[in-house]
Amino acid sequence: MQLITLATKSMFNRKASVLLTLFTIAISVMLLLTIERVRQEAKSSFSNTVSGTDLIVGARSGDIQLLLSSVFRIGHANNSVSWDSYQDIKSQRGVSWAIPISLGDSHKGHAVLGTDSAYFEHFRYGKKQNLAFAAGRAFVNAQEVVLGSEVASKMHYQLGQQIVISHGMGNTSFHHHDDNPMTIVGILAPTGTPVDKTVHVPLAAIEAMHSQPKSASRMIGKPKQSAAHSHSDTDEHDQNHTDEHGHNDSHDHEHANEHKHNDGHDHDHADEHGHNHSHDHDHSDEHDHGHDKPDTVAVTVPAPAHLHGDLIGEPKQITAFLMGLDSPLYTLQTRRNINNYKAEPLLAIMPGVTLRELWRMLGLVEKILLLFSGVVVLISLLGMLTTLLATLNQRRRELAILRSVGARPRHIFTLMSSEAILITAAGCALGIALFYALIALAQGTLQSQFGISLSISLLSHYELMLIGVIMAAGTLMGILPATRAYFYSLSDGMSIKL
Amino acid sequence: MLEINDLIFRWPGQTDATLNIPKLEVAAGERVFLHGPSGSGKSTLLGLLSGVNKPESGSIRLLGKDLAQLSDAARDKFRADHIGTIFQNFNLLPYLSPIENVTLGCHFSRSRTERVKASGNTLTQQGEQLLQQLGLDPSIMARSVAQLSIGQQQRVAAARAFIGQPELIIADEPTSALDADNRNAFIELLFKEASQYGATILFVSHDSSLAAMFDKYLSLSDINEVVQCS
Numbered sequence: 156m157q158l159i160t161l162a163t164k165s166m167f168n169r170k171a172s173v174l175l176t177l178f179t180i181a182i183s184v185m186l187l188l189t190i191e192r193v194r195q196e197a198k199s200s201f202s203n204t205v206s207g208t209d210l211i212v213g214a215r216s217g218d219i220q221l222l223l224s225s226v227f228r229i230g231h232a233n234n235s236v237s238w239d240s241y242q243d244i245k246s247q248r249g250v251s252w253a254i255p256i257s258l259g260d261s262h263k264g265h266a267v268l269g270t271d272s273a274y275f276e277h278f279r280y281g282k283k284q285n286l287a288f289a290a291g292r293a294f295v296n297a298q299e300v301v302l303g304s305e306v307a308s309k310m311h312y313q314l315g316q317q318i319v320i321s322h323g324m325g326n327t328s329f330h331h332h333d334d335n336p337m338t339i340v341g342i343l344a345p346t347g348t349p350v351d352k353t354v355h356v357p358l359a360a361i362e363a364m365h366s367q368p369k370s371a372s373r374m375i376g377k378p379k380q381s382a383a384h385s386h387s388d389t390d391e392h393d394q395n396h397t398d399e400h401g402h403n404d405s406h407d408h409e410h411a412n413e414h415k416h417n418d419g420h421d422h423d424h425a426d427e428h429g430h431n432h433s434h435d436h437d438h439s440d441e442h443d444h445g446h447d448k449p450d451t452v453a454v455t456v457p458a459p460a461h462l463h464g465d466l467i468g469e470p471k472q473i474t475a476f477l478m479g480l481d482s483p484l485y486t487l488q489t490r491r492n493i494n495n496y497k498a499e500p501l502l503a504i505m506p507g508v509t510l511r512e513l514w515r516m517l518g519l520v521e522k523i524l525l526l527f528s529g530v531v532v533l534i535s536l537l538g539m540l541t542t543l544l545a546t547l548n549q550r551r552r553e554l555a556i557l558r559s560v561g562a563r564p565r566h567i568f569t570l571m572s573s574e575a576i577l578i579t580a581a582g583c584a585l586g587i588a589l590f591y592a593l594i595a596l597a598q599g600t601l602q603s604q605f606g607i608s609l610s611i612s613l614l615s616h617y618e619l620m621l622i623g624v625i626m627a628a629g630t631l632m633g634i635l636p637a638t639r640a641y642f643y644s645l646s647d648g649m650s651i652k653l
Numbered sequence: 654m655l656e657i658n659d660l661i662f663r664w665p666g667q668t669d670a671t672l673n674i675p676k677l678e679v680a681a682g683e684r685v686f687l688h689g690p691s692g693s694g695k696s697t698l699l700g701l702l703s704g705v706n707k708p709e710s711g712s713i714r715l716l717g718k719d720l721a722q723l724s725d726a727a728r729d730k731f732r733a734d735h736i737g738t739i740f741q742n743f744n745l746l747p748y749l750s751p752i753e754n755v756t757l758g759c760h761f762s763r764s765r766t767e768r769v770k771a772s773g774n775t776l777t778q779q780g781e782q783l784l785q786q787l788g789l790d791p792s793i794m795a796r797s798v799a800q801l802s803i804g805q806q807q808r809v810a811a812a813r814a815f816i817g818q819p820e821l822i823i824a825d826e827p828t829s830a831l832d833a834d835n836r837n838a839f840i841e842l843l844f845k846e847a848s849q850y851g852a853t854i855l856f857v858s859h860d861s862s863l864a865a866m867f868d869k870y871l872s873l874s875d876i877n878e879v880v881q882c883s
C-alpha cells in the first residue's frame with residue numbers, strides 16, 4: 156500500500172473534520188479567484204473603454220467627472236461647451252479630428268448620445284479598434300438611430316424598427332415624444348464598453364427633442380426627397396416637406412404616395428431607379444443597406460444619397476468632444492491652450508492619464524478586496540493547521556502502530572504532510588469548480604449591471620500562480636504537524652499510550 | 654539469537670536510568686516469558702529490542718547484529734524485516750480492513766514481502782491463510798476492524814506479527830484484555846504459529862500465572878540492576 160493510499164484512508168476515517176476543512180479552503184479559493192477575475196476583467200474593460208483619443212474636452216469640472224460623464228455616461232452631463240468653441244478648437248492647427256458628444260437623454264434606461272458621423276469614423280476603443288457594425292450602417296439623417304449591441308439585444312430591436320427617444324434621463328420620462336419616432340439603421344458589434352449600452356443619434360435629433368415645439372421637431376432633419384439637394388438647406392426643407400407631403404407617423408411609408416409602391420419597407424429609393432420591383436426592396440443589389448450583412452464597417456456601406464440629411468442642426472451647446480491630434484507631440488500644448496481658452500472655461504483631459512488616475516482611486520478598494528480574500532485564504536489554511544494539530548494527539552496511537560510495523564519517521568512525516576497537501580489540493584480543485592459555477596451564474600448580472608464581461612476561460616497564468624501560492628502555503632502548513640508527528644514518533648517509539 | 658551486555662538506558666530528561674541490564678541471553682526458537690511489575694521498564698526494554706530507542710551504552714546483539722551500532726534508519730529497517738509486534742490492545746488501524754492491517758508491515762519491508770512471495774502466495778492470500786490458522790472465520794475479514802471483538806482483534810494483530818516470518822515476535826501484554834480461557838487459547842495459537850518456522854517469542858506480562866506455559870521465565874527485577882524507588 157502506498158503511503159498516499161494510507162493517508163487517504165486515514166483521512167476518510169476522519170471525514171467530517173477533513174471535509175469541513177476542505178470546504179473552508181474551497182470557498183476561500185473560490186472567493187479569491189472570483190474577486191481576482193472580476194478585478195482583472197473590470198480593469199481591462201475599464202482601460203479599454205476609449206483609446207486613440209488624445210484629448211477629451213468639456214466644461215470645467217473635474218478631470219474624473221469629465222471622464223465619467225463623457226466616456227462612462229455616469230453622473231450629470233450638461234451641455235456646456237458652446238458650439239462655437241467646439242468649431243473654433245476643431246479648426247485649430249494640429250487637430251486631426253473631433254467628435255462632438257451631447258448626452259443627458261435616455262431611451263428606456265439607455266444613454267442617448269448625440270454626435271455626428273465623425274463618431275463612427277474616429278472613435279476607437281480597446282486596442283485602437285474602430286467601431287464595427289453588426290448590421291446596418293451609420294445614420295445619415297436626423298431621423299435615424301444607431302444602437303449599441305446590448306441595447307439591441309436587450310430590447311429586441313431590429314433594423315428598420317422605429318423607436319421613440321425621450322428627453323431626460325431615466326426609464327420614465329415625462330416628455331415622451333411619441334410623435335418623433337426614429338428608425339434604427341445600424342446596430343454596432345459588441346465592444347464590451349459603454350458604447351454597447353448607448354443609443355446613438357445625430358446631434359440634430361437631440362436638438363429636436365429639446366428645443367423645438369412638437370409640430371416642428373417632428374420634422375427636423377427629414378431626409379431630402381431628392382439627391383440633388385445640397386446638405387446646407389436643412390432649415391427650409393423641414394418645413395417644406397411637412398407641407399408638401401403631409402407626413403404621417405411612419406417613416407418607412409413616406410415615399411409611398413409619390414412612388415406608388417407599397418412595399419412597406421424602410422428602404423426608400425431615389426427616383427432615378429425605376430421602381431418596377433415592388434416587394435423585394437430590402438434585397439435590391441444597388442441599395443443593400445447592409446443589415447443582412449453582419450460585420451460590415453459603417454463607412455464602407457454607403458447609404459443612398461437621397462437619404463442624406465443634416466446630422467448636426469444648429470446646436471448651441473454640446474456636452475464634450477473627443478479630439479485626435481495630428482501628432483501626440485501636440486497633446487500637452489493643445490491641452491494647455493484649451494485649459495486657458497478665453498471665450499469660456501474649458502477643461503481638456505488626456506483620457507489615458509485620467510483613466511489610470513480613476514483606476515488608482517478604485518485601486519484602493521480593489522487592494523482591500525484582494526487583501527480580504529487573501530486573509531480569508533490564510534484563515535482557511537490556518538483552520539486546516541488547527542485541525543491537523545488537534546487530531547495529531549489522537550493519532551499518536553496510529554503513528555505508534557505504523558512505527559511498530561516498520562514505518563520510518565520519514566514515512567510518518569510524508570504521511571502527515573501529504574494529508575495537508577491532499578486537503579489543500581482537493582480544496583483548490585473544488586474551489587476552482589465553485590469559481591466556474593459562480594461566474595457562470597453571475598455572468599449575466601455582472602454584464603448587465605456593471606458592464607463587466609466575465610469569460611469562462613481557462614485559468615490565467617496569474618490565477619494559476621495564485622493557486623500555486625495557496626498550494627505552497629498549504630504544503631508549508633502541513634510541515635508543522637508533520638514535524639511534530641515526526642518527533643512524536645521518535646520519542647513515543649512504539650509505546651502506545653492512552 | 655538475542656544477547657544483551659551491560660545495557661544502560663535512560664529516558665531523556667530523567668536523572669536515573671530506567672534499565673541497567675548486565676547480561677541477558679535468549680536462544681533461537683525459545684519462548685521467553687518476561688515478568689515485571691508495572692512501571693518496571695518492560696515496555697522500555699521491548700522498545701530497545703525493536704530498535705525504536707537506542708541504549709545509552711552497552712550492546713544489544715540480535716541475529717548477530719549490534720542494534721546499538723546501527724543507524725536510526727538501519728534499526729528501523731531491521732525492525733521492519735525481523736520483528737513482529739503485538740500490543741496489549743488497540744493494535745489495529747481502524748480505517749484499514751483486517752486483511753490490510755495484517756499486510757501493513759510488508760509495505761515497509763521488502764524481505765518480509767519476498768518471504769511471502771516465496772511461499773507462492775500473494776500478500777492477501779497469505780494474510781487470509783494466517784487469519785484462518787489463527788481461527789478467524791473468513792466472513793470476519795470483510796468486516797470493519799472496529800466491529801471485531803478484542804479477542805478477534807488480537808488474533809488479527811498476531812497475524813500481522815507473523816506475516817513474512819520475522820525471527821522475533823515481541824508481545825507486550827497481548828492478553829491482558831482477554832479472559833482466562835481466551836488468554837490460554839491465544840498463547841497456544843502463538844506457539845503453534847511460531848513453531849511452524851521456529852520463531853522466537855518474547856512475551857511480556859505482569860501476570861506470572863502464565864509463566865508455566867513458556868520455555869523460559871525471566872523476571873525483570875532480577876536482571877535489571879536499577880533500584881525501583883517508586
Ligand SMILES: Nc1ncnc2c1ncn2[C@@H]1O[C@H](COP(=O)(O)OP(=O)(O)OP(=O)(O)O)[C@@H](O)[C@H]1O
Nearest residue numbers: 646647664671690691692693694695696697698859
Ligand atoms: N516515552 C517516555 N518518556 C519518558 N519516560 C518514559 C517513557 N516511557 C516510559 N517512561 C518511563 O519509564 C519507566 C518504565 O516504563 P515502561 O512503560 O517501560 O513500564 P512497564 O514495565 O512497561 O509498565 P506497564 O506494565 O505498566 O506497561 C516508567 O517509569 C515510565 O515513567
Ligand SMILES: [Mg+2]
Nearest residue numbers: 695696697825
Ligand atoms: Mg508496558
